[in-house]
Amino acid sequence: MAQYSRVSGNVGLITLQNPPVNALSAAVRQGIVDTVKRALGDPEVKSVVICGQNGVFCGGADIREFGTHMTGPPLVPMIHAIEMADKPVVAAIEGVALGGGLELALGCHYRIAHTKAKVGLPEVTLGLLPAAGGTQRLPRLTGLPAAIALITTGRQITTAEALKLSIVDQVTDYSAVDTAVKFAKSVAERSLDGRRVSERPCPCPPDVDALFEAAMQKVRQSARGAIAPVACVQALQAAATMPYALGMQREKELMATLFTSGQARALQYSFFAQRAVGRWSLPSGARWDGSKPRPIRKTAVIGLGTMGRGITVSLAQAGLSVIAVEAQEKPLKEAQQAISGMLQRGAKRRGGAPPLDLITYSANLQAVADVDLVIEAVFEDVALKKQLFQHLSAICKPEAFLCTNTSALDIDLLASQSRHPELVVGMHFFAPAHVMKLLEVVHGSRSSPEAVATAMNLGKQMGKVGVAVGNCHGFVGNRMLKPYLEQGLFLLEEGATPEMVDGALEEFGFAMGLFRMSDLSGIDVGWRVRKGEGLVQPGASVRVRQGRRYSPLGDLLYEQGRFGQKTGRGWYRYDNRHEAKPDPWLNNFLEDYRARHGLAARRIECQEVLERCLYTLINEGFRILEEGIAAGPEDIDVIYVLGYGWPKHRGGPMYYASMVGLIKVLERLEHYLRAHPDVPSLQPCSLLRRLVASGSPPIHKWRKIIKKTQSHL
């Protein structure tokens, strides 16, 4: 809906009303059409202001309408009518003007924005392009290079930046609506010549072809198979080379292809999934809406290695005070230097001063005595962590939350070391912790709803997307990774090469194939995990361990000192630090290994690589759902998209399975199990069978069947 009133004598004020973000639903669009008509037809009204209620201009088209039968007036003619009005129309931007919201503002003759507002065209992140004139008006207003950068990335910018880019005309610290009303009065009689953006020429730099060639190359490289960024460049190319009307036609054609694409559906599923995970629930029945988080002011981080540094930076950037603790003075000094550098670089990027003063460094654990919440990030060593929890429980105030960043260890075991196990939760960050948006909040069997709510809330304050998960070895993300990595090794035994396996996964859209990832995180890290599980038998290369097929290839590389990037050799060779090159040594090593074990190398197709690696990972996801470790498939998908480089435009592993067809996933797992009966991760999970037996319902209906499965246990 849109409300109409006359203010300050002769200004027509149109207020969009559709909480929480005034999305442009059919009712809002109808409201705008009606109220604009009314304002333009009222002889008393000399100028018009458009704003949104509750301090938010507009979050764009109503995404929930996509994929439904859309009714109501379309956006393009609605915005065109505003631009062609003979009375000045001013957009008063507060909160956000995003997507269709910014396109509406670009159709107005002036834009006045609050200093704290953000603007952007994030359609590309939903698999779309700004199809209400955004691709044609923005470059006319701000020039092609800035428009290309904003539209192909969907980046949201501050209004200070928007002012520099001429996207807004004025920025104010006061009410944008009051300022816009005053401004509208002052321009009531002014000519609108030059104010209609669509009538301006698109400024083209002399090297426009090179500009587009570079833009296309950049998006093709970073999009990893996503089609929307490419279409965005094509639409902008139309703005540069065609008259406005033809450019609009091209924008519409390109949008028509994107709008019904599987990629757009996947990205929009992901958008809502990332919001849905905030509405967590625990097996006890405790829920997000009935559990109050406790306010956290003082925090502590113990262990300032790779993870502890990132967590400290992230806490300080969220405005929290941090006591940062290392075991000894030398590593403490090194960490202090590294953290200060990270904060300074962050401040340079974001603007403002680095929050260095919020951090106090100490080599004495006693320093954490009066903090509200501790996050420990010491070595992944159960004995060390148990001892640390005993000390923390003795030192900290009794109501302090004790959190662990462990990647896999038992939260209940650590909680049992504390006098207050109900205040212990896992806060599993991902490297680099100040960059990655994912946080697994792991609740143990004794974690209180308040502790979970507090960790989730703290994560939100830190700009993370928290997903509440249950306690098991590796939680959700790392547990699912295990069968995926295992299949990679089996494929090498059977004839594949690391570059062939990685090539298939990268072609699928992963940022990095599994062997390149293993080289980056360190072959020694995986070795330590397997050692902890009792799987490593130095020197032996027996292919069966603990009663199942096992590949010792990773252990053999470890024994050769090939730890990956850090040693310059791993599954690949690294002559310069980051570039992975196929290594002839490894091929010889694999041939020797196969010969020693009587394994005949065979030709392996990419499809087999994908099916074996991805379907076993998905199968583990079904086990996790069946056990109630994740509340729903959306939780798993958010974890994989935000934490493990799963291609965003494929929605996440569980969504992908639903698109491929559960019956196909089941049949292929059965097929590979027949070929490899000694690999338990290929055994289809009973929930998968049950879903197939129920006719493979769409993903949003899985929870009902999961509940039934649990009640049958």
Ligand SMILES: CCCCCCCCCCCCC[C@H](O)CC(=O)SCCNC(=O)CCNC(=O)[C@H](O)C(C)(C)COP(=O)(O)OP(=O)(O)OC[C@H]1O[C@@H](n2cnc3c(N)ncnc32)[C@H](O)[C@@H]1OP(=O)(O)O
């Ligand atoms: C046959 C072929 C025909 C083809 C032709 C088709 C023609 C179609 C014509 C379309 C014309 C194109 C128009 C336009 O270019 C397209 C768009 O505008 S797409 C939308 C672009 N906007 C966005 O991407 C913004 C998305 N939102 C956000 O980034 C954030 O929500 C926010 C606005 C910054 C606010 O953030 P927060 O304060 O943190 O709040 P939340 O994120 O938690 O959101 C709160 C709540 O609101 C819901 N919501 C947010 N935005 C929208 C939206 N645009 N539509 C619907 N709902 C929205 C969000 O989901 C939350 O609700 P919850 O999920 O928690 O219930």
Ligand SMILES: NC(=O)c1ccc[n+]([C@@H]2O[C@H](COP(=O)([O-])OP(=O)(O)OC[C@H]3O[C@@H](n4cnc5c(N)ncnc54)[C@H](O)[C@@H]3O)[C@@H](O)[C@H]2O)c1
């Ligand atoms: N590295 C990753 O990608 C990653 C990702 C998620 C979680 N984790 C987990 O985070 C934790 C830390 O991992 P990391 O990679 O940062 O390790 P790291 O080896 O880089 O850092 C650990 C730090 O802890 C310090 N430390 C050890 N004992 C201490 C003590 N008693 N008091 C204070 N400091 C002590 C060490 O000096 C070291 O600086 C582990 O539990 C790990 O499983 C790691």
